[in-house]
Amino acid sequence: AKEGGTRSGIIVIVDHCQGATKYFMKTNHDAGPAESADRFPPNLKELFAYKLLERIGAGPIVHFPDNSYTTVFVVYIATEEVQGLRVIKELGDEELTDGGFRSIVREKIVQAYLILLLFGLADLNEENFGLSGKHDLSVFDFWVNNINGPDKALTEFLNLEANFGMGCENRYLLLKEANEESRRMIAKESLKQWNISENLVLAERDLQSIKDKFRAHGVEFTKGTEDLHKYISSISDRLKAFESM
Structure with missing residues (x-):
């Protein structure tokens, strides 16, 4: 399980007829840290971003287990184990002296930086993304801020003006x-x-x-569908800017 950050989680192993599947499970960001009693309605944008990353093949398979029997303010996010995952922070300097592997890692860091700006993400630090066993990018932890318009996002990509988040200084050199x-x-x-x-x-x-399943159990979302549609629209606008470069 991830041991650092405000969203430390647990490992869940689900037995089924085909064997067993391992998941990393944590709460949504708006749930608030464990040491605090503050709770806020979950944000659909965060859940959507996880599903979008899964869809494009840059994030793990994700599920959102129902927790409404305990609270309507907490949504669990369960990401399926990525086979052969190498977290960026865990890559050693010695193995990065291999020119071929260094080139692969550099490409994945550029992809992560692109996703950070395109999807309006934040806190994509070295513990929050990595490479699968097939050397595909896997982004598995972040939060959504969605603050940049298309022109600013593109400028930050071309000029390296954005910040991955705390703790990414070493791999930022690769970028x-x-x-x-x-x-x-x-x-x-x-x-x-x-x-x-x-x-x-x-x-x-x-x-x-x-969303329908959660709402049937009394879970409400921050600003709901309208806010989600604005988020999707902003991704589309940024996508057009990047496609035109």
């Missing part, structure tokens, strides 16, 4: 190794691979049944 032209190429290939426009629609459809 800086990718010059602007290299970052443009990685972004264009990634956007083509992720097919975000279509997956925005599919992720919203995924979330609808989840």
Whole structure:
């Protein structure tokens, strides 16, 4: 389980007829830290971002177990174990001397930086994303701030003006190794691979049944559907800016 941060979680192993599946489970960010009694309605944007990352193949399979019998202010986020996951923070300097592996890691860090800006995420530090055994990017922890417009997001990508979050200083150097032209190429290939426009629609459809289930149990969401639609629209606007570069 993740031991640091305000959203430390637990490992859950689910037995089923095909065997067993391991999940990392934590609460939504608006649930508040464990040592505090403050609780706030969960935000649909956070749940949507997890489903969108799953859809584009840049995040783990995610489920949102119902916790309404205990409280309507806490939603659990359960991400399925990523096979062969290497968390960015755990990569050793010695193995990064391998030019081929260093190039792969650099590309994934550029992709994570792109997602940070495109999806309006924050706190994407070294403990919160990594590489799967197949060397695919996996983003598994973050929070949504969604503060930048399309022009600012693109400028921050091209000029490296944004911040991953606390504790990313060492791997930020790898990001800086990718010059602007290299970052443009990685972004264009990634956007083509992720097919975000279509997956925005599919992720919203995924979330609808989840939202209906929670609301049937008395769970209300911060600003609800209207706020989610604004978030999706802002991603679309930023996507157009990145596709035009």
